[in-house]
Amino acid sequence: MWPSDPVTLSARVSWEICTGGSRDTQKNDGLGTKLRAAAKIAEKAADIYRAAALSRTLHTLKSQDFQVAGIPGTTVSDIVYDSGMVSGAGREIYDEVMDGRDEDLCPMCRHTEVSELDHVLPKKAFPALCVAPDNLVGTCDYCNSKKSDITTEVARKVLLHPNFENVSMERWLKAEVTPGSPGVLRYFVAAPPHWDAMLADRVRHQFGFLDLATRYSSKANHTLGGMRQHFAKQLEKNRASGLRIYLEDLASSHRADDLNGWAGVAYSAWAADDAFCQGSFKAEPAPRAEVSEHGMENFKITWMQDGLRRESVVRYSAKAAGDYASYKRAEEGVSDVRIIRSR
Numbered sequence: 001m002w003p004s005d006p007v008t009l010s011a012r013v014s015w016e017i018c019t020g021g022s023r024d025t026q027k028n029d030g031l032g033t034k035l036r037a038a039a040k041i042a043e044k045a046a047d048i049y050r051a052a053a054l055s056r057t058l059h060t061l062k063s064q065d066f067q068v069a070g071i072p073g074t075t076v077s078d079i080v081y082d083s084g085m086v087s088g089a090g091r092e093i094y095d096e097v098m099d100g101r102d103e104d105l106c107p108m109c110r111h112t113e114v115s116e117l118d119h120v121l122p123k124k125a126f127p128a129l130c131v132a133p134d135n136l137v138g139t140c141d142y143c144n145s146k147k148s149d150i151t152t153e154v155a156r157k158v159l160l161h162p163n164f165e166n167v168s169m170e171r172w173l174k175a176e177v178t179p180g181s182p183g184v185l186r187y188f189v190a191a192p193p194h195w196d197a198m199l200a201d202r203v204r205h206q207f208g209f210l211d212l213a214t215r216y217s218s219k220a221n222h223t224l225g226g227m228r229q230h231f232a233k234q235l236e237k238n239r240a241s242g243l244r245i246y247l248e249d250l251a252s253s254h255r256a257d258d259l260n261g262w263a264g265v266a267y268s269a270w271a272a273d274d275a276f277c278q279g280s281f282k283a284e285p286a287p288r289a290e291v292s293e294h295g296m297e298n299f300k301i302t303w304m305q306d307g308l309r310r311e312s313v314v315r316y317s318a319k320a321a322g323d324y325a326s327y328k329r330a331e332e333g334v335s336d337v338r339i340i341r342s343r
């Protein structure tokens with residue numbers, strides 16, 4: 001949902017570089033020659049892919065139209081991507097995808113640092129795109145593993161393509177304080193009214209699919225844990241109105257950097273909450289205690305969403321784990337939330 005700059009290299013040249021070292025052997029039936037000769041197939045595949053990405057119809061592309069000379073997708077991917085790009089002559093392209101970014105947070109979630117290269121359409125099912133720059137995005141390990149090799153034919157379930165789609169210029173992320181809690185936040189998508197229904201659906205789906213409500217709330221809780229004493233001093237010195245102005249200042253500074261960043265949204269939500277500004281944040285220790293580990297346990301929170309059981313592992317007090325489960329239950333499309341204590 002945040003942009004990523006694709007490497008400006010044609011798919012054909014990328015393919016040629018990554019297959020340049022492929023050799024024929026007695027056993028492989030001229031595989032090297034076949035792969036080197038497929039540069040045009042890769043170029044055409046990338047053109048179709050680009051047009052689909054621009055017209056938001058990636059979900060209509062069929063795996064069978066992106067095969068290479070009858071060679072199994074796994075074989076193509078192993079040779080062209082693994083040997084040719086990751087550990088071959090194409091390594092510079094790989095490094096550019098990983099480094100050629102404005103900053104180092106994942107464009108899918110803006111929660112975790114980029115650490116892995118993701119194929120937007122999976123490399124084994126769409127081997128002709130396995131080294132196409134438009135199909136490569138640097139993401140965090142969480143988003144990459146969550147995405148796995150999943151593809152969809154359902155338009156509303158297509159994740160936003162960081163190389164082609166960008167909703168970071170408009171405010172769509174919001175949060176509110178969970179009533180009765182010491183500042184625990186519930187994040188949600190508030191789609192701008194002029195968005196078409198499909199875009200709003202896709203952003204909501206991505207938000208749920210990548211567990212952003214839980215991941216952002218966890219970050220906000222940790223931040224609050226470290227700021228609690230400081231907020232208390234602000235409140236003591238400048239009263240509720242002074243604390244609110246202070247929180248609004250922090251929100252505006254963070255939002256100048258990222259309009260939909262979890263931190264700016266957190267400070268906005270705290271500033272907007274009367275009880276918080278009057279000191280409700282002092283009521284309980286932070287979900288993660290500042291000094292002591294006393295009362296902290298490992299919990300696994302699991303829930304059903306989109307027909308799959310999902311989970312999040314946290315280390316919190318029993319109460320904080322209960323709070324998580326509560327706002328998970330309040331999320332749209334979520335059912336059967338369970339808290340499991342683990343050691």
Ligand SMILES: [Zn+2]
Pocket residue numbers: 106107108109110111112139140141142143144
């Ligand atoms: Zn991510």
